[in-house]
Amino acid sequence: METHYEVLGVAKDAPVSIIKQRFQQLIIEHHPDKRNNLPLSTSDQDYAHRILQAWAVLRNEEKRKLYDHELEVATQRQKVTINADVDLDDMEYDESNRIFSLICRCSGSYVISEEDLEQGNDVICCDNCSLRIRVLYDIIDDDDDE
Numbered sequence: 732m733e734t735h736y737e738v739l740g741v742a743k744d745a746p747v748s749i750i751k752q753r754f755q756q757l758i759i760e761h762h763p764d765k766r767n768n769l770p771l772s773t774s775d776q777d778y779a780h781r782i783l784q785a786w787a788v789l790r791n792e793e794k795r796k797l798y799d800h801e802l803e804v805a806t807q808r809q810k811v812t813i814n815a816d817v818d819l820d821d822m823e824y825d826e827s828n829r830i831f832s833l834i835c836r837c838s839g840s841y842v843i844s845e846e847d848l849e850q851g852n853d854v855i856c857c858d859n860c861s862l863r864i865r866v867l868y869d870i871i872d873d874d875d876d877e
């Protein structure tokens with residue numbers, strides 16, 4: 732399932748002016764009403780629909796915020812395969828920056844800030860490979876099957 736950002740091909744933090752430009756460009760290419768005589772495939776209609784849907788959300792600041800949040804939650808729940816659970820106590824704490832870090836087996840690193848944790852984000856992606864870990868804090872999980 733593509734995100735609204737992927738549908739429009741824009742960055743997640745793109746300003747609305749850029750998103751608008753991109754939307755206008757795409758809708759001209761794909762909207763059924765804007766295509767003269769060209770036969771429309773189902774996928775074109777489908778795509779035009781998705782472009783419109785994406786724009787309807789991203790043009791509105793409130794809706795976009797809500798969507799971003801949903802996206803974050805969905806990303807964590809569905810797409811993420813957790814490779815390991817790591818106890819927060821086992822991570823290195825950088826007091827001046829208030830971040831926790833851990834070296835990945837690929838020698839990349841996992842970094843998470845206290846702020847992330849406070850917001851309930853407990854999954855960290857390695858900055859170098861596709862591995863992910865979940866940080867365990869407050870409640871310590873006993874069934875560690877590493």
Ligand SMILES: [Zn+2]
Binds near residue numbers: 839862
């Ligand atoms: Zn890694």
